[in-house]
Amino acid sequence: MSTVFKALSDPTRRRVLELLRERPMTAGELAAEFDVSKPTMSAHFTVLKDANLVDATKDGKSVIYRIKLSVLEDALLGFAAAFGLCSTSDTEKEETG
Amino acid sequence: MSTVFKALSDPTRRRVLELLRERPMTAGELAAEFDVSKPTMSAHFTVLKDANLVDATKDGKSVIYRIKLSVLEDALLGFAAAFGLCSTSDTEKEETG
DNA sequence: TCGTCAATTAGCTAATCGTCTAATCATGAG
DNA sequence: CTCATGATTAGACGATTAGCTAATTGACGA
Numbered sequence: 209m210s211t212v213f214k215a216l217s218d219p220t221r222r223r224v225l226e227l228l229r230e231r232p233m234t235a236g237e238l239a240a241e242f243d244v245s246k247p248t249m250s251a252h253f254t255v256l257k258d259a260n261l262v263d264a265t266k267d268g269k270s271v272i273y274r275i276k277l278s279v280l281e282d283a284l285l286g287f288a289a290a291f292g293l294c295s296t297s298d299t300e301k302e303e304t305g
Numbered sequence: 306m307s308t309v310f311k312a313l314s315d316p317t318r319r320r321v322l323e324l325l326r327e328r329p330m331t332a333g334e335l336a337a338e339f340d341v342s343k344p345t346m347s348a349h350f351t352v353l354k355d356a357n358l359v360d361a362t363k364d365g366k367s368v369i370y371r372i373k374l375s376v377l378e379d380a381l382l383g384f385a386a387a388f389g390l391c392s393t394s395d396t397e398k399e400e401t402g
Numbered sequence: 403t404c405g406t407c408a409a410t411t412a413g414c415t416a417a418t419c420g421t422c423t424a425a426t427c428a429t430g431a432g
Numbered sequence: 433c434t435c436a437t438g439a440t441t442a443g444a445c446g447a448t449t450a451g452c453t454a455a456t457t458g459a460c461g462a
Binding site: 218220244245247248251252255266268269270 | 449450451452453454458
């Protein structure tokens with residue numbers, strides 16, 4: 209949980225996720241969208257991988273990154289539901305204490 | 306946005322929010338729930354205040370903290386909605402498109 | 403086997419974070 | 433005013449973070 213929020217706390221990484229929401233992209237394609245060096249982007253990818261928010265698969269010389277929406281959903285909506293902020297079908301509960 | 310996610314990235318601060326979800330509490334009451342020093346807790350409160358996730362009001366010698374659910378909701382659900390994970394503005398309704 | 407390209411690792415720096423103790427501020431009681 | 437209490441500020445310290453350049457790895461094509 210901490211790793212997810214930590215990953216989301218950086219604007220660059222949030223933007224990466226938004227880009228991946230459109231379609232899977234290679235590390236190079238993603239890096240081209242930002243003003244920082246490729247090694248820096250690689251570090252961001254590692255943070256996202258550690259948070260289990262993206263999936264990396266090798267394709268020839270490239271690495272294709274895909275967003276894992278279910279993990280993002282679990283973290284965000286699960287946490288929100290704990291505060292009664294969202295009704296995720298089965299996650300609604302009544303804290304009687 | 307970054308400040309909110311950064312605030313949520315620490316387990317102590319998430320727990321503070323969960324406690325405040327039950328009822329408003331003073332800094333001392335909150336600090337008593339954790340194993341860290343009061344100045345450390347005060348620093349956590351500052352992070353939460355900077356993220357606009359809590360509100361602090363002075364009451365005599367004490368300071369009462371209250372959660373600002375609407376801000377948490379805005380950040381979490383707003384971001385989730387950007388990924389099609391939750392309905393945009395109707396928390397009652399199902400997906401409207 | 404080489405050379406090239408995509409990506410990551412290695413090594414470094416500056417800044418930020420979480421934590422502590424000690425000191426300070428602010429309020430209410432005597 | 434003086435003291436005690438609740439809370440924050442000041443200052444320090446180790447760990448982590450985001451960033452860079454340079455070097456390395458891994459997968460092609462010639």
